[in-house]
Amino acid sequence: MEDESRPDPDELLRQINISERHHQKGKLKIYIGMCAGVGKTFSMLQDAAKAHGKGIDTLIGFVETHGRAETEFLLFYLPQLPRKIISYKGIELTEFDLDTALEKKPGLVVVDELAHTNAPGSRHNKRYLDVLELLDNGIDVYTALNVQHIESLSDTVSKITGIRINETVPDSILETADEIELVDISPEELLQRLSDGKVYTADKSKEAVENFFRRGNLSALRELSLRLAADRVDRQVRDYMQSNRIQGPWKTAQRILTGISSSPDSAELIRWARRVSYTMDATWIAVHVETPEPVDEKNRVMLNRNIELARELGAEIVVTSDVDIVKGIVRTAKNENATLIVIGKSGEKSFFSRLFVPGTTSRLLKESGSIDVFVVSGSSVNGETGAGFRLPAPQSGIKQYLISAGFVFAVALLCYPLSVYMGYQTVALILLLVVSLLPLIMGPGPVLLAAVISPVIWNYFFVPPRFTFLISRSEDILMFIAFLVIALVTGVLTTRIRQREKVMKQREERAVALYSLANDLSKAEGIPEAVSESVKNIKKVFSADSFILLSESGGKLENTTVTGLSTKELSVAEWVFSNGRKAGRFTDSLPFAEYVYYPLNGPRDTYGVAAVKFKDRNSYLEQESLLENFLKQTGSAVERELLNKKAGRAMILEESEKLYKTLFDSISHELKTPIAAIMGAVSYLLEKENMKDEPVRELYGEINTASERLNTLVGNLLDMARLESGRLIVSLKPCDAGDLANTAVEKSGIKKSVKNIDIVVPEDMPLISADYNLLEQALINILRNADMYTHNGAAVKIEFSFDTSSVSISISDNGPGAPESDIEHIFDKFYRIDRKNTGGTGLGLSITKGIVEAHKGTINALNLKSGGLKFTIKLPR
Template identity: 35%
Template sequence: MPHNDRDLKSRPDPDALLALAEQGRRGKLTVFLGAAPGVGKTFAMLTRARRLKEEGGDIVIGLVETHGRGETAALLEGLEVLPRRQVLHNGRTLHEFDLDAALARRPRVILVDELAHTNFGESRHPKRYQDIEELVDAGIDVWTALNIQHLESLSDVVAHIAGVPVRERVPDTVLNRADDVLLVDLPPAELIERLKEGKVYLPDNAKRAADRFFRLGNLTALRELALRRTADRVDDQMVDYLRQNAIEGPWGAAERLLVCIGPDPLSEKVVRTASRLASSLNADWMVVSVERAEAESSGAMRQLDETFRLAEQLGAETRRIIGNDFVEEILKLARREHATQIVIGTRRHYFPLRLFRRSLPDALAARAAGIAIHLVTDGSAPAVKPAARRRSTLPDGWGRGVAIATGTAAAATALGLLIEQFVVLQNISLLFLLAVLVSATYAGYVAAIAAALISILAYNFCFIEPVGTFTVAEPHEVFALFVFLAAAMLAGGLASRVREQAKTARRRAAATQALYDFSRKLSGTANAEDVLWAAVTQIHATLRRNAALLLPEDGDVRLMAAWPPDTELGLTDTMAGRWAFEKKEAAGNGTGTLPNSPFQFRPLMSPHGVVGVFGFLQEDKPLEINEERALAAILDQTAIAVDRARLSRESLDQAAQLEGEKFLAALLSSISHDLRTPLATITGAVTSLRQLGERMSEESRDDLLKSIEEESGRLTRFVANLLDMTRIEAGTVNAKRDWVDVADVVHSAVERARKYFPGRVFETSIAPDLPLIRGDSVLLGQVIFNLLDNANRFGGDEPVSIYGRREEDEIVLSVTDLGKGIAPADLDRVFDKFFRKGKPDGRSLGTGLGLSISKGFVEAMDGRIKAESPAMKRRGTRISMRFPVAETGITEKERG
């Protein structure tokens, strides 16, 4: 049924409903937010806790800092307080919050003060807010306290306002994910009065705080920040409520910010400013960096990585782009992502530089039609001088470049002087241009500039009149010198850029080729163990660090592959790997969880979830950007390969299960038929004997008793076949290795068959010189009898022949009938369990186990069995067996 627009508008927002459902599975986080210490956050939190306790609520004090305030400490009386964990730090014993004890106690509500606190000692998390996140994920409601200056996005603003750097900071996402934010407010004048009365800090600390931080202007500014942030949080809650309940409101066009950063210190301020702007606008924001094809220095890339990590902590989406035209790439991304505002940093430039070079913000403003541009300036940064270049220091290898430039210029000079001994050339300067190009090609831009300057001097000194001086006599020679210098520098710059791009292309080609080889290796590997070893060796070769892969097993993660093979994981490493697997986030060195581990662990994410954990030895040495990209690609391919191996293994298990179900169905079908027929015959015969025994003739009673005997024997053989097949399937057929006289076994089996099948003719032809074999006479006799039974059923009315002879080092036994034979397509299936071929004469088909049992017994005695059809005269079937001759070599004739 079609829906109109009104029906669609009345539906709740699916994303909002999913967020609400997710909140129902987690605990609730309540943050008591204040503008500054001493406003009464802890006091308000404890007062509310006592009220909940009086109402019968399960509430526990995990950690509360009273800071010597008597009225706050008095509120702790009557409340359950968890003991603190003792840690040793710099020779002092400190008391920290015990996270494991809180998880074991598992109260309904727990109070954990000082949200921005940094943990000491061997803690699972370096920051207390991470402890609180684990408690909330475990379904425990947490109450905590926070001052506004500890928010990451506001730390630089607070440092500017108060003149004091903020060392302990909390990502804004922690406050954004809080279920309730309660503002605890106090006018600045009253807070200063409380400080003077000693109700905030002890006297010595209070005096220092009043001089540095607790000033009326500082407190007023901090109070405004706290009020604004709380108002934004209330607005977010209102929007969530409207979406969850499909209430139409004044929905406006969504704002989206695009933040441009680079490898410079100003980018950190740009990110923080953009975070505050996005929070005030309630807008999504993306942080982007446009990088040239040429590789940046490791220091610049490291600074850029740190800025990206800060942006991710503040809740931004991050993106990296490769390109040379920064303005075009930024505007292309802005239009593709529907950005409404661009935030970018700018510096003050001196006047001469502005004449020759337009800044990136100016270029964006000139071409960004319809997009607002926000410029972030750094008042503390000096203006960029005209002499400032793209690199503040000389590039690596500049000494080698100057040496190459000197050598090539000297070679060009020597070659020019040699040529002038034989012929005078007007364009001898082309030799020096060649020297510039060679220097640029082999040593880069610095070498090109050096070669150009040295070539100018050498050309002037050796080839321009007056020779032997740096004086230029003719004006046109001066002009030629300047043109040569410009051409040399331009050609050298182009050659240098081509060289850098070629080097970058080679590096990327090598990385791409390595990934291609790795993907080919994985595509041809279906075994999970091979995938793991291929992955750890590839990662070790790429990163030159110890690598380890952990997979889930028995409810835990275990080390399955490592390179080098002697790599071992300690208890902390294992805990970090387990955390990465369970929480689907990175853990270990360089992260916020168990950073004391020398390894960093990352989850292997596949379309079906986490399939394992990868760890590499970091030891406080972060990966470079190229290593990070290569690692991400390898991990993605490894996750897919591990998932594919798991699915392959599951498909094999399912195939085996289906085969087992087919086996069971065939078994039940065979049993139901083969038991019902003889039982019905036996039951009918017994009933006839009981009811009509005295009135029946002697011949009739004998026929009925014979039928009972035959069908009982048939049931006995059927049960014996089932037991034999069970032994074969279970692998418990242990054939003896006794000396076996094949002729005796054949004769015994034939006599047994003649007893069971009196109407069948069996012809025996056994060579007189058959040697002994090593085997089990009982199993061999059962095999021959099964083959004779099969020939009796399917061999028609012709005699059945049994032959025995020696061929080289083997004894061959064969059973041949002259029945209809077996179709070529069924020759490979006759030894399968429950394979039966119907016959037109209506005789019993049997269970279909005889030949399968025969094959199992023959192979248990190191023999081989094979079916052939037609056997002779274009019909019939021959089943032959081959057994190795025993070493003794004793023949039947020698024994006789």
């Protein structure tokens, strides 16, 4: 049975992620307005001033006042970051100084105009990327944004205002924002402010009112921004209801699917789908159906851009292949459980194709079954057609065209004297043969040229009347038309086949490249080899220079292999490594670099940075997905090697541990065996009843005492060695306090000289979590110490106590105590207070301390006022 009110776990996780991320990350507040002049900067600065007043370390990163007096007045009170001056082609541009801001690490930075494009030479192309980096470094940011700069709204805005918007920010930044504040005034008020000269200076104002600030425009923009804010509030309410298990009217599990193609209109469709998904609170999928149709370079670049856009707008990208686009879309929609398909209306089609080939839209409507289909009208949305006749785009150089034409002429020239013998009709066949053979060596353009000129040449030079374009015989006219059509069709078909072949070959090449990389990586032993294999493969496949920098120990990148790398390039690599985002040439971040840098990610962690020097933007765009696959494999291989290395190290450690134990056991055995023989013999002799001879008996007693001492000494030395080797294994078990005290007293042998032993254990004493034998040894050493320094009528008291977090064992005697100057050294190795009279080794107490510390406990000694020394051991419970 399913609990209907159970919150969606994924949704909860998302919220936790957001809140966790916010824990370390800075907070982002965006002030959104419908256009310039509504007072975003002003209210942003007001808030910043309030924060500053509250003692938050506030810094004005970049604010443009446009000479507005009120704004400048506010700015006056706030600390400002000097702008960075970048000179570009002789012009000095001022920009937000990201590095200094990061260095100063204030609590809050105010950066105006989020959609701003940075001057060339800045770290990021776009200012919003600067802001993201500030947030990543735990700095809060206030920023302002006009509604027209939001990616998914920019199309709508340009339709309303007729102005193309170039500076946009991805919608995802709105979701990153912790707070969005809508700064709203009525269009009337805004126009009033404009005419008052509060927004622009008087002469500029007039121009602005005529171009952009028309009442109709403003109302539309206002509606857009209000709707944006309302959507967000709506979403927040839903998030809140969901996380608090409040049943709401929302439809769960809505999934929207849209198609992506290389068409420029596809971008509009993508934005549409994103808006629909946002308002419906649905996840959305963008699917691209790869058909066997050849895709030329230009279209591939467009397609990649569209896929990138969809990904940026939060779509799940699915690439599938099918001969038929409609079938591919419907199949994906069913596999992905889509509930709604959003497509563009098919564009204008010729009468014939409408007659014979039903439009994509109508077929999709028919085949989609239970899935809703949403058809968006577009100016020329015709993304998914693909079928139909399409002329291959010119690719060949002028030289190729000349060669192709020259070839046709040459053959014609050769045939000219022969045409008398074989008749001019045969020449047509020969020329046709040439046209059909040309695709083997020529590109599509030259072939088509040949296809067009060869019938013309035939007509001009061979068909009577010669040297005119006239054709006298009607069968020749028919022949000419047939020749033209056959030449064209042959040309088009063969080039198409060749292109298809090329695409197939490309795909095959990719698969082979990936396979050979995988193969090389699997053979590589050790990280350096894996990396060099990967670099070798990248260089070969992408015909671009490449290198990989690793950070094996975590932390910093290590450059051990690449020589002659400039510090500039190295700093880009380090930035990529620490931020985990790609950067460098052709990207939005640090585009001044020579290479494109990617973080090298394994399944668990980032292990380094890979750099590739693409020839141009196009080859970068085309090959990026393959490169990403390459890097994914390399990352996994590096991680695998790293894990292997770790496992190897652990094995060596284990072996040395084993060796150590064997060695230790044998030393211990060798030392103890002779002592055991002596003590065994003496103890037997002493027990024999016929030991009447007193002096002999006393001498045996001396041997016995000496061997006992030797035994203790050897034991202490071994304990010390074990402690210092760091190989002491403490196995914690619950131990009984009374038992501990009793066995320690028994084994210490102090009963012979100490008459009065008092053990105090509270009724409700808890068990002590300790290694019984080690703690017992610690107590024995203290007891022996007490025995050594107390003399006649000695008394020893062992007392246990406990509180909520710890247990204490204190051992006190009634001896003379220790000189105060000695107490701090009492636990030092080989330290003895009275060197003459005692038989101590000076090791016992330092072993005790070592054992207690191995239990994460503490020990101290102090002189009692009543005389005597008191040791207190405190162990965690």
